[in-house]
Amino acid sequence: MKHNYWKKIIIALFIVVFLSGCWDSRDINYRSMPILMGVTKDEELFHVYMIIPVSVVSEQRNLAKVDGKGATIVDAIEQLKKKIETTIDLEHIGYIVFDEELGKQGIEKMVKTFMRMRDMPSTPSVAFVKEDMNDYIEMMISTFEEVGVPIFGFLEKQTGWEIYNPEVSLWEVYRGIYSYTTDIAIPIISSNQDLATGYFGAAVLKEGKIIDTLSSMEVMLMNLLNNENVIKTFVNINDTTNVELVDRSVEYDYSFKGEEIDLTIKVEFIMIVSEADDHLTGEDIQKKFEEKMKKDMLQMIKKLQDKHVDVLGIGNRMRKNYTNAELEKFLDEIYPNINVDVEVNAVIENNGKIRNLNNDDFEDWDQQKQD
Amino acid sequence: MDFINQIEDIKQKNKDLQMKSIMINGISYDIVGFESLVDFSATWEIVEMLIRNEEEKSSETAGFHSKNTSWKKIEFSKQIQALYEGKVIIWNRTEEVSLIVDPVSQPLYRSIEVPVNESIIYGAKDAFTENSHQNIGLLRSKYQSKDIEVLTTQHGKRNRRFSFLILKGTTDEKMVEMVKKKIEDYPNEIKQVKDIHVAFGFSKFSLITRISSTELPENAMEYIEQGKIVFFMDGYPFALVLFNTVFDVFKQPSDSNYLSVFVYSLYVLRIVGIMIAMLLPGLYVALITINPEMLKIQLALSITESRQFVPYSAFIEIIIMLLLIELITEAAVRLPLSISNTIGVVGGIILGQAIVEASLVSGVLIIIIAATTIANGIIINFENGITLRLMKYIIVIFSALFGILGHVIGLVVLCSYIARITSFGVPYVRWKKEGIQSENQ
Incomplete structure (x- = not known):
């Protein structure tokens, strides 16, 4: 009886260890954690940019730009993942910026894709960018490297947020698009030479398309x-x-x-x-x-x-x-x-x-x- | 001359057995005792006086004699047993009767000293010793009342004495009887506390200390008043307390000598300390390996930075460090006091610094380990600290397997384990402070 009991425990332990799949998980230093995703369209192909913090011991923290193109958003992200040695972990994305032109065509499908993706949080702040996406990303990175301030604080309530701009997260955009009774306004921003971010009011979305702007x-x-x-x-x-x-x-x-x-x-x-x-x-x-x-x-x-x-x-x-x-x-x-x-x-x-x-x-x- | 022959026989085998002869009033007496147990030069006077007294008394009225010190024929085996207990036998050759005397014994026990293992700031500073008579005396001096009773039993070939303290009206005497009987009935020799665990029928693989040891008479007295069973094992310089409960992890009686507000914050501090000691290593593994998305991005980046060149996974890393800390702790216990300080410096500072610089473990982990080790020390009893030391490994393993989910599962497993522990029907997790009741009754 007692022998049987131990046998069961050992079998249970083996099952726990060998069925857990814990060897598939990667340590934090083998993951890249992008903090911003920029989405634009380039001749019918989606073009996804990401800003990834790169840190090396005893050196200043830097940002790196990576991009990928693909027929769909997920395809573009996959292309982007191929370029990087480490795993890309989308869980830490804090900001998603769309090209304003994309907004005029409608971002409904993209928002839906993001909400669908399991490894993507539903909390990042969302904004439209008025200028060329590549320029914007480059400018953000160079500003960061020169000044060292936390970038994109403008969109976040705890840092640089002011009452003059709307704070919108991804799930709110999704709700705004699909709800019958509420809509959403998304800030329109651009990069700037100085510390400041260019801010042009908010774009009002109706069914995923920009139809008006608020000052x-x-x-x-x-x-x-x-x-x-x-x-x-x-x-x-x-x-x-x-x-x-x-x-x-x-x-x-x-x-x-x-x-x-x-x-x-x-x-x-x-x-x-x-x-x-x-x-x-x-x-x-x-x-x-x-x-x-x-x-x-x-x-x-x-x-x-x-x-x-x-x-x-x-x-x-x-x-x-x-x-x-x-x-x-x-x-x-x-x-x-x-x-x-x-x-x-x-x-x-x-x-x-x-x-x-x-x-x-x-x-x-x-x-x-x-x- | 049967007795003398047998004594001679024993003397052949034990060189420390002394037999001295004395002639008083024409009667020759033999005084027998172990030199190693008896201080003969001091005892000699007593013996002489006793014999003379006896001579005089026998001509006067008989009635003063206490039963133990009267001359009589005693079985030989009993006499030998008395010899081994440190008594002296006076043998009257002519009448062939003997007298068993309590002599001045050799100073085999140390005196009462300041507690070493349980340091206290405010509170009584005496500690138990190996001599259980002395220990009982310490308790009697703290509770000077007729309510305190002492129950003694002896066990095994070693003839080891177990003394139970009973406070009338508080202690469950039936339970004391039962516990005593369990010790008496135990067929093997009781050598260490582990054997008592076995005698009581507790599992050998229990993570929780069922019978805790305390060095402080003040604590022991408090436990008796709470209704716990306190008993002494001769030669073990601690009071053994049956029914170690979850409260004893946070609370000790000498706390109450502080300001009340401080005492309550102390309890909170201890609970936080227990949480840190148990959960922090597991949390580290879970967050680094499986659920980094739960970290704030800034924290995630700085941890990434500190783990840049670490070749091992977080689980291996933390096991290495925990093992190292356990080694340092154990080495510091084993080594003489003067050297154990060196171990602290070498192990803690030099090794910690070097192991980070060699990129074997990350700097953040060193902080985690340090916090864990320090927090582990905040627990009231060293034995309870051992429990925590063991439990954190279970949580670390579960965390490495299933991340945060496993962390919680590990905690649930441990909680349910603790919740099901009972000793003699008294649950380990019990919120009532006073009185011990068995749930079976």
């Missing part, structure tokens, strides 16, 4: 209306006045009146006056800010409604009221006819480190002086 101001409004973080956001009211947003809350109220849908977006801001004209009181600033916000927001929403795209996810909030068949036509039939109104409420938390003298009432003080 950086519009993107900011979009982010404010979506639930993005607003810390350290400065808004210009006019040439001389500037406020810093500290907090905001958004509420979407909708009501049905027969065929008509009324949507009221209530936005509340808490802000700090950071730059102001001498003659303006707090109330003036507040009023001007509210008016400006309301005007800009309504303008942007109108623009989006005209193009039948819903980057704010308005449809998401009311999709429970429709059947699946109705939702299929939601963006084209129902969404453009929604009556949208915006209510803006602003509260000035403080005036920065100095007092706004216009807010003070000097009557008491004057009386005392007379006495």
Whole structure:
């Protein structure tokens, strides 16, 4: 009996060891981990670029460019893999950039392929590149080697992200393409001689094709209306006045009146006056800010409604009221006819480190002086 | 003259057996004892006084005599046994009766010293010795009450003494009886603690210490008050504590001499230490070999850099290093104290530095190994530390096979192993602090 027991254990151990296939796994130093993938099309062939960090002990970390061409995305990646001695491990890809031209033709299929691939994460940030892909990659690498800053921080929330650009990851693009009630805006960037990245606003996608672009101001409004973080956001009211947003809350109220849908977006801001004209009181600033916000927001929403795209996810909030068949036509039939109104409420938390003298009432003080 | 002949016979074989004759009041007495066990020059006075007393007493009233020190005919084998226990026999030649006397013994036991293996900062600084009488005395001095009772049994050809301490009302006396009986019934000689494990019917291949040893009377007293069974094996300078539980890995009684807040953070620290000691090597193997995608890219790149010229896979690499550390630890225990420091320097610093420069292992691994080894030392008892030392290999193997998934599987396997361990029906993992109950009852 006891003998049998040991036999079983030994057999189990053998099975565990020999069926695990652990010898197929490769150590981390035999893998290349690309951090960026650039996709463009070259005379009907997909052209995939990758940036791979190359590190040698006691030397500066460098970036290497590799590229491959193929009839499909996967084919191009396979061609690229053939050129490299180590295994390519796509798990660490943090950024995917598409050629803007490709965006105009539609990136639906590519996004679908990426989502399908098992060794590709669904989290990389996505952007369009305005210039030639090769130039872009070269420029990024040379910038990195000269300055040594972490590249592509622009797209990442923890490093260089600002409220003026949309932060979009691959799965959100996929959702934006295939969802009936929401769309997605992807930033358009280019390389630059300096540290800066060229930024040209966001491309609005409808079914994978670029149909419009939003300016950086519009993107900011979009982010404010979506639930993005607003810390350290400065808004210009006019040439001389500037406020810093500290907090905001958004509420979407909708009501049905027969065929008509009324949507009221209530936005509340808490802000700090950071730059102001001498003659303006707090109330003036507040009023001007509210008016400006309301005007800009309504303008942007109108623009989006005209193009039948819903980057704010308005449809998401009311999709429970429709059947699946109705939702299929939601963006084209129902969404453009929604009556949208915006209510803006602003509260000035403080005036920065100095007092706004216009807010003070000097009557008491004057009386005392007379006495 | 049967007795004298037999003594002469034994004396032929044992040169340290002494037999001295003395004439008092015309009666000749023989005093027999082992020179190696008995300090004769000091005992001589006692013996002389005893005999004289006896002479006087026998003419006076009989009644003062305690039973042990009265003259009587005693079986020869019993007398011999008494001799080997370190007693002295006084033989009255004319009446052929004998008296067994407790002599002044040779100083064969060391005195009470500061604990060596379990160092404490605040707490009682006495430690158990090889003499179980002394050990019981240490405990009695800590609990001066009639509630403490001592149960003794002797076992085997060695005639080894086992003393059980019972605290009335707390200790489960039935269980003590049972444990005592298990020791008495064990057919083989009990030489080491391992034999007690076998006598109690515990598995020889257990990863967990069932019977823990403690050097500190303070701890032992605390364990008795918790309801655990504490017993002494003569010649083993530790109290043996039956029912080592999972709490004893984190907690020791002298902790409570600190600030309470500090004590609680100390517990957290120990739990973190246990986690590091058990999981970190496995995590390294899993992340390097099978699941590098779980690392942040920056970390992945710097690890890649440090592993640039390492020829082995992470598993081989870590096994080499772990083996080396085990060797250093064991060598430091074996060697004399003055040399073991050198081993630390040579092994730790020089070898560690050289092995990285020779690209046999990566620099990151050295950090991992150092953290593991240090964290291993935070566990309360050295015996519990051994458990962790063994367990981490299981996790490393599973991690090398299945990556992060295997890491978790290894942990689950170990947890279920620990969870099923019971000794005499008392589970190893038990959250109740006071009182030991068997689940079978």
